[in-house]
Amino acid sequence: MSDERELDDGLAAFDQLGREMAETNRLLRAVRTDQDTRNRQEQDLSAEMQTALKQATGASQKALQASQTEIRANLLWTGLTSLLIALAGCGAGYYLGHQSGWEQGHADGYQKARNQEAAASWxxxxxxxxAYGLDQLGSLDMLALCKGDGWTMERQKGRTVCFPNADAKGNVTGWYIP
Known part of the structure; x- marks a missing residue:
């Protein structure tokens, strides 16, 4: 009994497979027909597009020839205008830079002269x-730089202070007085 049932199930499955194969063949024929139709439409559109492309190419070549003549004239004027603007900019830059440099140099020179006059006056x-006498004796640098034996520098109230202290032998050094 079970063999007959298996045989019936197998035959039923085989019949189902046959029906599905027939449906698949029908769908393939429909797709093939649709594909042939699309291919013919594409060929027709391709021919129309080639005609339109030839017309567009001819029109663009005519426009290009006309614009090349116009472009040459525009480039010439644009180039000359750019050259004149650049020359005017260079001239203005030179003039302004020269004036500014002249004024700055004059002010710096005047300030240095004032500083030298003040130094000469002092x-x-x-x-x-x-101070000149201390410098002549070689004591000014020692005093200003706090370089004597045993001397130390300390920071107090935001400033540096030099203290002459005794060295290891107990000696305190000093400086020559003019």
Missing amino acids: ANTPSGQR
Whole structure:
């Protein structure tokens, strides 16, 4: 009994497979027909597009020839205008730079001259004369740089202070007085 049932199930499956194959063949024929129709439509459209392309190419070549003549004239004027603008810009830049440099140089020179006049004026005071005498004896650098034996520098109230202290032997060094 079970063999007959299996045989019936197998035959039923085989019949189902046959029906599905027939449906698949029908769908393939429909697709093939649709594909042939599309191919013919594409060929027709391709011919129309080639005709339109030839017309567009001819029109664009005529427009290109006409525009080339116009472009040459425009390029010439554009180039000349750009050259004139560049020359005017260079001239203006030179003039403004020259004026600014002249004024700055004049101001710097005047300031240096004022500083030198003030230094020369101070050098003629008693304090300036003493500083010059210390420099002549070689003591000014030692005093200004805090370089004596045993001398130390410390920061106090945001400024540097030099303290002459005794060295390891107990000696304190000093400087020559003019």
